[in-house]
Amino acid sequence: MGTTMNDMTPRFCADLIRENGRVVALTGAGISTAAGIPDFRGPQGLYVTRQYDAEKVFDINAFLRDPGPFYEFSRDFLAKVESLEPTFTHRFLTELEELDLLLCVVTQNIDFLHQKAGSKGVLSVHGDYWTSHCLACGLEIGFELLCLKVRSEAIPLCDACGGLIKPDVVFFGEAVKSMSEAAEAVNEAGLLLVLGSSLTVYPSASLPQHARCPVVVVNRGDVGLEQGPNRYFVDADLDEFFGEVSEIMGEVEDF
Numbered sequence: 166m167g168t169t170m171n172d173m174t175p176r177f178c179a180d181l182i183r184e185n186g187r188v189v190a191l192t193g194a195g196i197s198t199a200a201g202i203p204d205f206r207g208p209q210g211l212y213v214t215r216q217y218d219a220e221k222v223f224d225i226n227a228f229l230r231d232p233g234p235f236y237e238f239s240r241d242f243l244a245k246v247e248s249l250e251p252t253f254t255h256r257f258l259t260e261l262e263e264l265d266l267l268l269c270v271v272t273q274n275i276d277f278l279h280q281k282a283g284s285k286g287v288l289s290v291h292g293d294y295w296t297s298h299c300l301a302c303g304l305e306i307g308f309e310l311l312c313l314k315v316r317s318e319a320i321p322l323c324d325a326c327g328g329l330i331k332p333d334v335v336f337f338g339e340a341v342k343s344m345s346e347a348a349e350a351v352n353e354a355g356l357l358l359v360l361g362s363s364l365t366v367y368p369s370a371s372l373p374q375h376a377r378c379p380v381v382v383v384n385r386g387d388v389g390l391e392q393g394p395n396r397y398f399v400d401a402d403l404d405e406f407f408g409e410v411s412e413i414m415g416e417v418e419d420f
């Protein structure tokens with residue numbers, strides 16, 4: 166379980182990023198809460214506040230029987246996400262990528278704020294709304310068109326064949342995506358940053374257990390990872406912590 170902030174200072178973290186490079190960031194709901202997206206499972210979560218029943222909304226069999234509840238949720242969710250900006254920490258990871266210090270981002274989030282921040286190497290293990298597919302003919306639909314359809318059609322249907330469209334979000338009863346690529350990235354990582362995830366949603370929660378590099382967990386509250394050598398736990402606000410890390414890294418020329 167997480168301990169105190171003394172484990173890892175922003176300066177130590179900046180040193181690890183600079184010296185080790187090949188950063189892999191595993192991100193969860195906590196990185197997006199500052200952007201205005203409620204934690205799905207937290208006390209302010211959409212599931213709780215808007216009476217959405219996750220079991221029904223994200224169940225693939227329920228969706229195939231009646232996609233209405235999912236699209237009702239999506240209408241609200243997309244309207245919210247469209248207006249949001251990535252957080253400082255999202256942009257910090259983009260900057261690390263541009264500096265060749267980051268291998269990839271592995272995210273559990275479906276809000277695609279990493280893509281919006283400009284990150285290129287993003288593995289969305291729970292999928293996201295960035296692309297959708299027609300379940301009948303396989304036609305791919307981009308985000309803009311999906312948003313248009315979600316606004317104008319109760320149940321978005323394929324323009325080519327009239328089939329049902331499903332965003333590439335991973336539903337209960339579906340396999341997660343990109344797990345082997347994610348595991349490979351963690352295997353090659355020089356530093357694993359776990360950001361805003363309590364590491365309770367499997368299988369991505371198991372990734373840090375296989376890391377051979379230092380693991381730095383920055384999360385509010387308890388984390389489902391045992392203490393161990395080369396594991397550091399920070400219970401802090403992500404944007405504040407990485408604001409300091411970024412400032413320290415900026416002190417050194419061409420970091």
Ligand SMILES: [Zn+2]
Binds near residue numbers: 301304323324325
């Ligand atoms: Zn189609």
